[in-house]
Amino acid sequence: MTSFLRSDRSTPVAIWLAIVAALVLAMVVVGGATRLTDSGLSITEWKPVTGALPPMSDAHWNAEFAKYREIPQYQQVNRGMSLDEFKTIYWWEWAHRFLGRLVGLVYALPFVYFLARREIPKRLILRCVGLLALGGLQGAIGWWMVASGLADRVSVAPERLMVHLGLAFILFATLIWTALDAWRGEARQPLPSPWSALALGLMGLIFIQILLGALVAGNDAGLVYNDWPLMNGTLFPRDYAGDGLWGTLAHSQGAVQLHHRLGGYVLTIAVIWMAISARRTNYVPPPAKRLIMATTHATLLQALLGIATLMLAVPLWLGMLHQLMAAVVLGLATAFAWRIRRV
Template sequence: MISFLSSDRSKPVAIWLFVVAALVIGMIVLGGATRLTDSGLSITQWKPVTGAIPPLSPADWQAEFARYKQIPQYAQLNAGMSLADFKTIYWWEWSHRFLGRIIGAVFFVPFVVFAIRRELPRRLFLRLGVIFALGGAQAAVGWWMVASGLSQRVSVAPERLMAHLGLAFALLAALLWTAFDCWAGAARQTLPSPWGRRAAALLGLIFVQILLGALVAGNDAGLVYNDWPLMNGRLVPDDYWNGGLWATLAHSQGAVQLHHRLVAYLLTVVAVALGVTAWRSTYLARTSKLLGLGVAAAVVLQAGLGIATLMTRAPLGLSIVHQLSAAAVLGLGVAFAWRVRRI
């Protein structure tokens, strides 16, 4: 039987959730590196428990390599790859999956300990259960994504990559919001103003932009149209239409990059306008004002990083920084949305 804390706040529980959130950010960055190095299909089986143990002998490595040779990516892109090269991409994917297992343990074990010690605020228990379910869904969607590249494709399906990354960022947002609630306790008074809706709209726009970025990544669309602000000298790329609505929205390199650009412009304008308005507001607390300016500054920085990443054809280091910056933008957006709901 689970016991609950009589208080509605617990700083130790909040710190635990912040640690899990930091690990999720690490998972997002490592996942991005895994995709950028084309390593995500190197492990062709999903073994949630025994898969934590990597190959330990030459025979194990040869067996793992043999399984990889059966998929289209090897035949069409990496034919003749050496075992040493295979080990390089294998360790990227293994590390990504292993970190996922660590996150599961870091969440579940302290949860049980806090429950036994009656340090879980009752009002947050259901939300913690939803977070745990999100983590499980993230693992399942990860395998669903990988499976899309094992039979007929040489890479994962972009829409499945979008679902996988979207779940990761949703999990990050849920962890941060819950940690803030756990640290500060239930709101004693809410702010009777439109700021809650404004901040929520901004957060939603940030999330949409992250999903569009996943489609860019899944289609390798950062490797084409590397000029800016035009696209090969045109406002709309020549290959925008891909023969159908879904094929265009999810699988056209020109379309997904254009959509990502357009929403980036919109997000930048909205974030800056909201940040300046927040700073001038007579209703918001100073912390809310600073967070509003912080979100605006982070969005502007992220837009600059995006342009630089595009114009340099998405080098590994800059692409990872761009993805890490997206996590920072979302985190600040969550903090701003959470804070403006309180006086």
Template sequence: MRASTPPDRSRTVAIWLFGVAALVLTMVIVGGATRLTGSGLSITEWRPVTGAIPPLSQAQWMEEFEKYRAIPQYQQVNRGMSMEAFQFIYWWEWGHRFLGRLVGLAFALPFAVFLFRRQIPQRLVGRCWALFALGGLQGLIGWWMVASGLSERVSVAPERLMTHLGLAFFLLAALLWTGLEAWNGPSRRPARGPWPWAALGLSVMVYLQILLGALVAGNDAGYVLTDWPLMDGRWFPEGYASAGLWTTIAHSIPAVQFNHRIGAYILCACAAVLIVACLRGREAPLGLRRMGLALGLGIFSQAALGVWTLMSATPLSLGLAHQAAAAGVLGLATGFLWIARRA
């Protein structure tokens, strides 16, 4: 039976949103593996429906392989690749795209049911529509990213990778936030004081640091300048500036790595201040202080993992761990901001 009016909160809806967030996190990790294994350009066409079916015969595999042989990555990087090697990278990219389709279905089908049954709190219906639209946009951006590496480049454009990964992390945070809203209901009285603004500023910094990390990944900058705290024996790297501001910010390997390092140092300094404030701020609610401590320690742990990953020249396991931990830190920042706005 359909409810006459939407509820103020729904834990069923919240569990659905948290489940979709878990799928998005899985997709982020698989996407990281796809990038680190050099698999992202193995499928050279965008077929949202028919592309869900992988090659099922030797002839179909040969057809896909021939398409890959026509792009610069094969001709300049992987010339002479065997069919077995091609199938390895193909399955990674196919798995990443399959997860994207699964995330879409996991959101769209329950969303339609919840709308029909009027189980979604009214104040969250618009947000859920926005999440649905952003999910569709993410698929388009994913193909826009892949297309940048099919004609003139041997890899995708770093700024497009940053856009694709940045939207994925934004969706993850938005799903968590909306899930918390559905689980707990509306806030009766918004919080005041410095905590909400401090939490907002820290959350924005965490997100910007993730974008800087995406530029490092897009330029394969984690494989060079692997000493720390110096960079090739220097405090400031040689060759930082390139031809133009945007080229320097997005395409200069010394610049993207140096900027990511500086962002980490700034975040760690802010995390230290946050930890001290949470330990001393007895007037703040206990839940807020605990979440702040978890966030501060998470930032320090992520920075240490980043140094380890860099000095190891970014092996697959550490690269994936670093990307997954970034999602964890963003989740903590989202939770901290959510609590701070209500505490």
């Protein structure tokens, strides 16, 4: 009978989920590089199975290049691009899609195995099913994003990029939280404290800032207003207003960059205040205090990286590092929120 009893914790399940989280992180970084190199539209079809293999002959490469030459990005931006130049952007997008397929396999196959062996804690099964569904949805949203740039635009729609990146970070944070739950078991009832809400609120602020950053990336807004703390010598961008409210919020380069700056200021102030407050209260245990301090240090470093990325007009390596640090900040804040709820 004991072989049919499911434990409340499982180290192998925790390790598996942590590995998947690391792969999602890698996919986020490669996705950032794909955006920065304008590579995301180089593969013009969505073939979840047969598309796993790259072109294997000159004929196949020429066929892929011919498809790319039919879309507005080539005709209006990259006309005259050579086949070798096309291969460079193609490989970025192929690597991004390959990582997506790899994430799916590394999640789905062990999930079936652990479920069959009854190693997944019962309270985590539905959550794991939900993660599997979200992973599949992410693939569909990725194609929905790419499709927006194949007909009437030379790049993907910024709001669709925001949804795609936002879901990736939701998956990343949920995987970390679930891995910690599998590692430590079910939490005791936390003591009444405002810190649980504060920690979740901090995660929300970080997530909103990530979404604002996605709009900056989607509008190439890091290539304008490259001074700081002013914006071309003024406090307020001269081209703030777009075509209506949505045009301003989602498509105005000046507006999305200003919003991302303001979000960074709010987040930095909030995390510093939380770190100082955490040091002064007994409601926050020492492990959680160390986590909020690590989150604060990572946030400050991220702010400096953001300023440098802007002032250097978004070099590839710095843009990738900035996106990586966003995930680190969210991951640390997730661990802090998880730990607070186990007081």
